[in-house]
Amino acid sequence: MLEIRNITKTFFPGTVNEVRALRGVTLTIEDGCFAAIIGTNGSGKSTLLNAVAGTFLPDEGSVFIDGTDITHWPEHKRARLVGRVFQNPFAGTAAEMTIAENIAIAMKRGKSRGVGQALSRSVRDEIADKVRALNMGLENRLDNPIGTLSGGQRQALTLLMATWVRPKLLLLDEHTAALDPKSAAQVAALTSEIIARDKLTVLMVTHSMQQAVQMPGRVVMMHAGNVVEDYAGERKKGLRIADLMRAFDRVRRRDLFDAAVANIVVPQYA
């Protein structure tokens, strides 16, 4: 279970460039819950994921996974509990290393790495089996550099890598956004499949309303560093794209409703 308590993060504090990216976000994701985060550009979605992954430490607030306070854990230590897929297909793999080598590295996530052979027979077989299950024909290309693959193939492999060792929490940051529509759909389907199969706890940032409505069991909407909507349970079941559009519209309107407007409008509302 992931528990985010009142996290704030300000970039360039005290300067003209000050950005209050997170303004006290509190969010609890139950075990086995697949939650999507949607929100306008710059609303702090990635920042929230980064705060959970430990890319930086939050200014205030804390993060718990299964009751353990990981607020001050460095990124690599959190990786024992957290699997990650980034938006950029280049970010999650080492392009010049082979598919097999990349996967072998992921197989050791959170474990000690000795001077044993990375790609022993048994490891190779295991890799080939799981890669074959992707049905992308990649099992014959295990010794090709992963950089020679398409973005979609790379993202599929990154997803496989992030979940090879079952993570307590899987973070997906717009992991289909950089792909063409067909590959995006493919990777999205694979994502749903893996998550359902392994009953993973997931936090997924997406810009696709379609994905937000179809894939997860919960949708959290962020705006200006805050959580502004939280569709869970029954409320999520009835959620349609039009509802999300309206919610976006609402937060946008809320922004346009400033103090000057209030001064004028409130006396006219009788």
Added chain:
Amino acid sequence: MTLVVGAFTMGLILSLLALGMFISFRVLRFCDITVDGSLALGAATTAVLLSAGVPPWAASLGGFAAGFLAGFTTGILHTFFKVQELLSGILVMTALYSVNLRVMGKSNVPLIDTPTLADLPEKLVKKLAGGDSVSIAGWPVPARDVAMLATVTLLVFATALLLQLFLKTNLGTTMRAAGENPQMIRAQGVDNRWMQVFGLAVSNALVGLSGAMLAQYQGFADVQMGIGMMVWGLASIIIGDALIGKNARGTGLLIVGAIMGTILFRLLIAIALRWGLNPNDLKLVTALFVFVALVVPTFAAKLGIRIFGGRRNA
């Protein structure tokens, strides 16, 4: 012929340097300048140990260990104290100049009549040849030189093999990935900083070993002997790449390329010197060569030369 054997020996000794730099520049994609200092450090340590009567294998290991420490320091400066890549190398290299003087107590330690790693092979060669010199292709070559050649060949071969095996281990693959994509490796639960520190340490250890062999081969250790070595190593790697072609993948080929590049480079230099190139101009010419390769990217691209092993992801 002595000249050729000398060039080969020198080339092989320096290919230890090139292998070390292969780790920092190619695997870690780290522009490490410590090399100039750690080569001299390795030489100085070994020379002093030899003079003190330490057996040659232990003295050489001492050079290796000293280099390890130097690289370790550079790594720590960069990763934990956030000193810039180049600057951390420069700091350690500069400091090492004084350290080397301290180690040696003076600026030059001659090794006359001290044993070297080549002593045992020398006896063997003499026994086999039945004299003080060996005839190679009709040319007489001193048995000592042949022995030295054999020793470093063995050493380089062993080192290259070990390195290649290491890069295929779990730790080795992780280190390679850390060099290419630190973000990824952190997401895989590894502190990429320690990977960098460890890699730099091993890299400079090999450089130190190269210094150790150089001291034994030349018969002295000098505080100046490291100057320009990084550029030479770089030139070797560049030539090695041109030799194996830019599409070469796989660490094995790259390692072989680095070794071949170094040897070829020494041969070229030997020939140039023979043709009357002023030895004082040697470093200038080398620097020019590297400069051109670095600064003219189109030129580099045409030759298929890469200085670093590709892009490093943030």
Added chain:
Amino acid sequence: MNITQKESNGILEMGLSGRLDAASSDFFYNAVAANIREGRQKIRVDASGLEYLSSAGLRSLLRSHRELSGVGGSFAIIRASDFVVKTLSMSGFDSLLALETDAEKQAEESPAEEGGAKVRHEEGIRLELYELDADASMEAQLCGGWKSWTAPEEGMTARVPLGSDCVALGIGAPGEDYASVREGLGDFLAAAGCAAWMPPGDSGTPDYLVQEGRFTPEVIALSAIRGSGEFSHLLRFQPEKEGAVLSLHALAAKTLAATKRTSTAFTALVEVGGLVGVSTIRSPGLIADGKAAEFPSVRDWLSFTGERVHEGALALLVGFVDASGSAANAAFLPEPPSTKGVRLHVHAAVFPFHPLANGIINMAESVAQLFSGAEPLALLHLVEDDRPTVGLGCSTFVRGAVWISGVNFTKGTNS
């Protein structure tokens, strides 16, 4: 496919040349629809240049015919060549064919329809004012005792029936008693037995009730104005110059001028130029302290359109205007920043656009038709935004029909 248009004696002649088939039928239909929207509702299609007529083309002719019949206009095909006549009669649509003499006869009749209207041209807008019943007037009850933005109490509410005999607006919701509506109160309007209100919360779309048989819509209101009686005037307006619009404040002034009264009620069906307004997003029944009206907490209660919205849609307006200066009415009729003593309270229910017939049209029929044809998209309490430079001003309308009547305000009883 090429279309030329010429208008004479209120009849628009659209000359078609080329092929009217699947590729061009939409183009043709959209041209017809645009004409209908702009009030050109007697259309003749000159088919002499037509080279080919496919089933898709035939369908677009039929659709045009249906659309125009719906608004009381007329549609006919003239100068049809033999093959067009043949195609039409073979498919049983020869009723669309008009003899030229017919068309001319209708042309002569047409000016008569303007009978009784005072026509004026103002700032690019053509205004027709019809007198329906000079003696008609309305009685308007001011219902409910709630003072805006305060925590409401049970005794303040009023039960407001919304039958076909009245027009009304306010804050309320249908329900048994106050307790049942306390959390669901929102802006509402009603005319001709059709009521729409905006439930606060997620959905963002209004709900509606229509009088049927013995069922009469009714709301429990915190505050409401309910007017009953007949309308005395009908104002029709439409632009003559591209981009000319009638503002809400100008409209209010015209109701006062038409009736020569200091207080008026009006109901309107208008094509929207842009609406500026607010709507309740949290039931005022939940207000617990005086903070609701303060910024920023007011944003939890009220949503502001933030821009001019719903351009091109059809809006049903219910409004009350008061220039009498009476203090008793002030609580029910807020004063916009720039109207100088003219108070007004206007609610707008927004529907997808559909054209209206020209001339005198019946309010009850038009509103009933509106509610039976589509569901309301939004419901707003219209306001003026007079912020310097960035202000949105007040709502504007492109064309439409406004039923107007003088009104006497009386204090209603609470439930």
